[in-house]
Amino acid sequence: MFRSSSFVQRLKEVTKLSGFVATSFSALVGAGLSISWQQPAIANEPSFSAGFARESITPDVNDAKHPIWIAGFGQKRQARSVHDNLFASAIAISDGTRRGVMLALDVIGFMYNDIADIREVVQKELNLDFVIVSSTHTHEGPDLIGIWGPSFFKTGVDAQYLQLVKQQSLKAIRTAVARLEPVRIQRMELTNVGADVVVDTRMPQVFDNNVRVLHFRGSNDNQTKGMLVTWANHPEVLWNANTAITSDFVHYVRDGIENGIRYDATTLHPGLGGQVVYINGAVGGLMTTLDSTPVVDSFLHQTLVTPSFEKARTVGYRVADAVLTGISNGQETDLSGSTLSWTSKSLLLPVDNIKFRAAALLKIIRRKFEAGFKTRSEVGLLRLGDTWIGTIPGELYPEIANGGIETPAEGDFKLSTPVEVPPLRQSMKGQMNMLLCLTNDQIGYIVPRSQWDEKAPFAYGEKSAPYGEENSLGPNTAPMIHKALTEIFTAAETNE
Numbered sequence: 001m002f003r004s005s006s007f008v009q010r011l012k013e014v015t016k017l018s019g020f021v022a023t024s025f026s027a028l029v030g031a032g033l034s035i036s037w038q039q040p041a042i043a044n045e046p047s048f049s050a051g052f053a054r055e056s057i058t059p060d061v062n063d064a065k066h067p068i069w070i071a072g073f074g075q076k077r078q079a080r081s082v083h084d085n086l087f088a089s090a091i092a093i094s095d096g097t098r099r100g101v102m103l104a105l106d107v108i109g110f111m112y113n114d115i116a117d118i119r120e121v122v123q124k125e126l127n128l129d130f131v132i133v134s135s136t137h138t139h140e141g142p143d144l145i146g147i148w149g150p151s152f153f154k155t156g157v158d159a160q161y162l163q164l165v166k167q168q169s170l171k172a173i174r175t176a177v178a179r180l181e182p183v184r185i186q187r188m189e190l191t192n193v194g195a196d197v198v199v200d201t202r203m204p205q206v207f208d209n210n211v212r213v214l215h216f217r218g219s220n221d222n223q224t225k226g227m228l229v230t231w232a233n234h235p236e237v238l239w240n241a242n243t244a245i246t247s248d249f250v251h252y253v254r255d256g257i258e259n260g261i262r263y264d265a266t267t268l269h270p271g272l273g274g275q276v277v278y279i280n281g282a283v284g285g286l287m288t289t290l291d292s293t294p295v296v297d298s299f300l301h302q303t304l305v306t307p308s309f310e311k312a313r314t315v316g317y318r319v320a321d322a323v324l325t326g327i328s329n330g331q332e333t334d335l336s337g338s339t340l341s342w343t344s345k346s347l348l349l350p351v352d353n354i355k356f357r358a359a360a361l362l363k364i365i366r367r368k369f370e371a372g373f374k375t376r377s378e379v380g381l382l383r384l385g386d387t388w389i390g391t392i393p394g395e396l397y398p399e400i401a402n403g404g405i406e407t408p409a410e411g412d413f414k415l416s417t418p419v420e421v422p423p424l425r426q427s428m429k430g431q432m433n434m435l436l437c438l439t440n441d442q443i444g445y446i447v448p449r450s451q452w453d454e455k456a457p458f459a460y461g462e463k464s465a466p467y468g469e470e471n472s473l474g475p476n477t478a479p480m481i482h483k484a485l486t487e488i489f490t491a492a493e494t495n496e
């Protein structure tokens with residue numbers, strides 16, 4: 001079972017144990033017996049180290065020979081300027097024996113084969129037990145998948161830029177590992193953050209908008225060294241007409257927590273410093289701030305509707321403010337347990353999507369097939385103390401994570417019961433259960449099988465097919481990912 005006792009409770013238990021051993025020892029010595037014993041180690045005391053580093057992966061938008069195509073909202077959107085730098089942000093974690101790295105990239109997605117290239121270099125060199133690579137999924141940054149290029153027949157990926165991302169990722173990973181230092185880790189879960197700024201564009205209405213935080217403070221100075229923040233929303237507040245490279249609202253989440261919630265000369269909430277790493281949760285289904293979604297900025301006393309950096313700031317600050325307020329209100333809990341373990345499962349997923357097959361064959365998407373039209377991907381579980389962190393290789397529909405899958409009669413497979421049950425978080429037994437999506441791959445949408453709806457008539461009275469299926473590998477993806485993760489979670493619980 002899970003250990004939820006606090007550090008203080010554990011310390012008491014250990015003190016009691018030491019007292020017991022000491023008493024028994026004197027009794028034995030008194031009886032003329034000679035034994036040797038060691039002072040028991042403080043059982044299960046978390047003794048983690050962490051290191052943070054980030055490197056710029058901002059593309060050069062002025063190199064005429066290497067145009068940068070922005071990913072999202074159709075093809076042929078060329079980047080013309082840079083609003084804020086894109087980063088490869090790394091967190092190295094060690095328990096003294098095992099160590100690994102989590103890396104978040106400000107890009108639309110990073111594919112399994114590219115992640116394998118990074119792992120191949122650093123895993124041995126730095127003796128890493130795991131390398132977990134996520135994408136923030138900004139739709140206002142360079143295409144690294146391929147489908148947003150200058151035309152349907154030309155990839156949007158610039159090979160030179162892809163190389164830069166890999167080089168800078170390696171640099172961030174190496175620096176983060178070199179900076180490993182003892183930390184105290186705290187966790188915090190804030191419910192239903194920014195519900196008024198995120199829209200679910202497809203039935204059923206299920207969100208993944210709890211903010212989950214891991215806060216790493218220096219053991220010696222208690223200062224913030226860094227933070228992992230998860231929430232779920234498409235970073236596309238700037239929408240389809242923007243040509244300035246930006247990490248969208250993610251920039252303001254990080255900047256707000258690190259440097260404070262600021263409007264020109266006014267600071268509403270001072271920042272905590274350190275390095276904030278943002279990773280998205282279940283953004284499928286689809287979690288977004290539409291170009292028509294009104295967003296209320298309570299400091300400006302304005303309702304922002306038209307896409308703008310001010311609007312992206314309001315969305316990002318909503319999360320940053322929740323985190324800073326939660327910390328000042330003492331809502332954090334010290335991580336208990338000393339586990340640091342990574343389990344992953346390799347999957348061979350069928351590519352049923354004809355468009356994806358064609359795009360891969362035309363080398364628009366640089367993706368290899370195995371055994372016919374199948375592609376390799378991965379799910380995993382990182383356990384860090386009492387926190388479970390599941391990794392998902394694409395854009396999960398939140399109902400698979402949190403429950404609420406429906407079985408509309410118009411669904412293509414006419415299923416009367418949902419397939420992907422119980423919801424993933426129900427099988428996770430951490431005191432806090434994070435799900436990192438777009439992690440260790442980007443395979444597109446992961447749609448519940450019973451909600452798969454390409455053929456008329458359409459569910460919920462829709463006149464045309466809902467959006468999602470066209471950017472999914474196919475209807476077998478969700479059941480396979482759900483099954484593999486559920487197996488990992490169940491095995492982890494059994495091994496407690």
Ligand SMILES: [Zn+2]
Pocket residue numbers: 137234283395
């Ligand atoms: Zn998306």
